[in-house]
Amino acid sequence: MKKVVLVVATLSLGFTFAQEAPKLVIPKVEVTPKNSWFKAGLTAGVPMSDTKDVASFNVGVDVRAQYLFTAHFAVGFASGYNHFFGKDEVEDFGVIPLAGFARYYFQKEGLFIGTDFGFGILSNVENNDGGLYINPQIGYHNRDWNFYGYYQNTFTDDINIRSLGLGATYNIRFK
Structure with a gap:
């Protein structure tokens, strides 16, 4: 009987203190020329x-698709191709x-920081x-252009492919 009372008491307390799980609310996203564009450079x-x-x-070659959440914060997808010129053999x-x-x-218009991951x-x-693949960047931007310095690193089993450089991309806006 003591075990039954203990189980009932435990379940009662569990139900008493249980909270409703928060509901996930996904905000409506509207893609416009003011908040989304492509970058190529x-x-x-x-x-x-x-x-x-x-x-x-x-x-x-650097290609990107960007969505601006606020006037200061953006996310997107990045791709392209980086060609390394081999030396010796x-x-x-x-x-x-x-x-x-x-x-x-x-x-x-001015300074930005960011990273690719x-x-x-x-x-x-x-x-x-x-x-x-990680590619942190710091640079300057205006309405049409982005100029930046980067430190690119691709971690592989055999070698970490690292590069320090400069880049420029042009913003291609939706019409």
Whole structure:
């Protein structure tokens, strides 16, 4: 009988203190030329760390789709291609990023910081498909252009592919 009373008391207390789970409310998102656009541009950098032993420099194409949540905070998707020019007996290779990104714009025009985070697919590299891709950036933006410095790192099993460079993208707005 003591066990029955203990079970009933425990269940009663559990039901008494149980709270209703919060409901997930997804705000309506309206994509407009004022809050969403594509970015396309070019990058150039110098390999760092172990990568400088196998590549002399890199150039790339940067493509993005951005959604501006507020006047200061944006998220989106980033991709493109970064070509590393091999040196000595090493063949050229590349990184294709598949990443999400976040950016914080301090003002309507001026300084921004952000980072890409995703997966970097390696091209022309045997026995290595790629790895974690991180690309922090700091730069200047206006209505049409973004100019930035970056430190790109793709973590793989064999080597971390690192590059320090500059990039520029042009904002392609929806009509």
